[in-house]
Amino acid sequence: MATMKSKTVNRNGKAINPRSRRAAWAWISLASILIFGACPPATFAKEASQPIVLEGIKPDSAMAFGHYTFAAMWFPGICQAWTNVGEVCGKERDNPQVNQRFTLHGLWPSEPQSFTQDGHNAPTWWRYGCYWYDADKKIPESADLPPILLPDGLQQHLNRVMPLTQTHLDRHEYTKHIACFGPNPAQYFTTATAMIDALNHSEFAHWMGAHRGKTVSRQALLNAFALGFKQRDASAMQLKCESHPDSHVKNILTEIWFTIPTEKLALFPKPASFAPGRRGNCAAKIQILGH
Secondary structure (H helix, E strand, O other): OOOOOOOOEOOOOOEOOHHHHHHHHHHHHHHHHHHHOOOOOOOOOOOOOOOOOOOOOOOOHHHOOOEEEEEEEOHHHHHHHOOOOHHHHHHOOOOHHHHOOOEEEEEEEOOOHHHHHOOOOHHHHHHHHHHHHOOOOOOOOHHHOOOOOOOHHHHHHHHHHOHHHHHOHHHHHHHHHOHHHOOOHHHHHHHHHHHHHHHHOOHHHHHHHHOOOEEEEHHHHHHHHHHHOOOOOOOOEEEEEEEOOOOOOEEEEEEEEEEEEHHHHHHOOOHHHOOOOOOOOOOOEEEEOOO
C-alpha cells in the first residue's frame, strides 16, 4: 500500500510549500534576533516556576481592590534625573546588578472599594495611600518612619534589588502602599523581590540590557514588551521618563510600571497576568542610560 503524505494547507485550503514554510520561520527567527539580540544563557535564566503569592491580605470587602501596579526602576536614569539620590548613585556606580537590570520601586494596590464608594478619586489615593486612614493624614518623611525588620536573607536580597533602601525607600513603600491591607513587611518584600527577579529573567529585561547606553524609539520599546511577554500590544506598560536639566523633552527612562489584575498576581510574568493600564509620558525617542 502506498504511504500517503500529509499536506499543510492555509486558511483557503491551498497547500503550503515546505520551502516557503521554512523560509517564513527563518524570517521570524531573524526578527527575534534583531529585536532581542543574542541572549547570554548564563545571565538570564528561565522564569521561576513558583507562583507569585502575596500572603496576609485581609479578607475585608471594604479593602478589596482591582489591580496592582508593579513599579520597576531603571537606575541609571534615576541617577541622571533625580536630585536626592546622588550619594547612592556614586556608591552603586560600578554595580552591574543595579545598573544593568531593573531595580525595585514597589508593588501598589489600587484604591480600595470603600475609598471609591465614598467618592474619592484615584489621584487622591495615589497621594495618600494608607496614610488616608491616619487621623491627621500626614505624609511623613521616609527617614522618620520606623525601620523595616526582615529576616537576614530577605534583607540582603532586598538590598541587592532595591538600592534605594539606602534612602529608606523600603519604609515608605511598606507603610504607604500595603500596611493597611494586612501583609507584614516580610510577606510584602518576599513577594516584591520575587517579582523583580522574575522580571529580570524575562526576554524583555534582556532587550533592555542589550540596549543600555542607546537611544531607542518609544515604539521599539513597546514592541519589545509586546513580543517578550506575548501581548497583543503594550497597553499594560506605563513608561516613565524625565528630562535633562536644559530641556523639557521627557526622554530619560526612569521607571516602567506594569498593571496586574489582583486575581492574576500569581501568574506574573506570564502573558495572562497583564491588563491595560495608564499611558506613559515618554517622548518618541527614549534614552536607556547605562554604566
